[in-house]
Amino acid sequence: MKFAYIQQFFFFSLLIATTSTFFWVIGSYLLPVFWAIVIAIVFYPLYLKINRLLRGRASLASIVAIVAVVLTVVVPLIIVGGLVVRESLGLYQNLTEGAGGIEGFSLLDQAGQFVTYLEPYGISQEAVVTRLREGVAGASQALASSLLAIGQQTFSLLIAISIMLYLLFFFFRDAEKLQETLVRYLPIGDTYERRLFSRFSETSRAVMKGTVAIAALQGLLGGLTFWAVGVSSPVLWGVAMALLSIIPAVGPAVIWFPASVILLATGSVWEGVSILVVGVLLVSLVDEFLRPILVGRGSKMPDSITLLATVGGLATFGISGFVIGPIIAAFFLSLWVMFGERYQNELSKN
Secondary structure, eight states: OHHHHHHHHHHHHHHHHHHHHHHHHTGGGHHHHHHHHHHHHHHHHHHHHHHHHTTTOHHHHHHHHHHHHIIIIIHHHHHHHHHHHHHHHHHHHHHHTTOSSOSSBOHHHHHHHHHGGGGGGTOOHHHHHHHHHHHHHHHHHHHHHHHHHHHHTHHHHHHHHHHHHHHHHHHHHTHHHHHHHHHHHOTTOHHHHHHHHHHHHHHHHHHHHHHHHHHHHHHHHHHHHHHHHTBSOHHHHHHHHHHHTTSSSSTTHHHHHHHHHHHHHTTOHHHHHHHHHHIIIIIHHHHHHHHIIIIIHHHTOOHHHHHHHHHHHHHHHGGGHHHHHHHHHHHHHHHHHHHHHHHHHHHHHO
């Protein structure tokens, strides 16, 4: 009997050590694996429709679904990324060359004019404008350096994307088999395992669809408004607002509100009012009304938990955290609910 316990101990020790070593070996590519899983979940309904149209040819349907993912996700990101790179480099070049103004309506110049109202309080316009230029130039240089670093790591990036697409093929084609295999081997209980898988799918789909839709809409509205009033680099500002929209409640207001205040204070009334009206009535209301519907309701989590999980995920995991954080929070809530269901009788007796 004791020998059987020793066998079990060594077996589970070897299992844990081997599993840990495996994840350590593939650690550099865990994010491509994660994103392959999330994208497979989001696009799985499309795969099922394609599979029906192709009369059950699963491999061909998986390839067609991957092509759809590339066309709807990868290609737009490349196009927008190219525009952002061009505007960022142009902005940095204008600032480092000491140009007095940037093509179009320069918020930097308007900010300099705004400081003139503060000179009676001992705040120097020249010092503030110099600091602003240094700050914006530094930010632009950091962005350009980051993009250059990405360009220099193109081979690693291509490998990561290739791994993601390769795994995506199997996640589409063998989704049901993979889920049944995990249900069979995980020692939690089939009912609880299926509930956790369902929770993972619901949360991933809700967060991805909701966050991406809100980011695209807010970035588009903000960028178009900046372009309409003549602010330079509207694509850059629009993408910045789209990225900031990942943070609930605050989001794009970090950019459009100061911009409207600066424009109003420097006499550009209709431009500032336009940005303020669009920001309050459209950009902010998109977050106010759509996020609870698309993200909160879909993930079945309170808005406060969603906010904390998103911000904490971003701080811990970077850009991927806007999905990882809510998924961890959903698992946390689900497991505690299951704990209460499973051990309620035992707890009540004690």
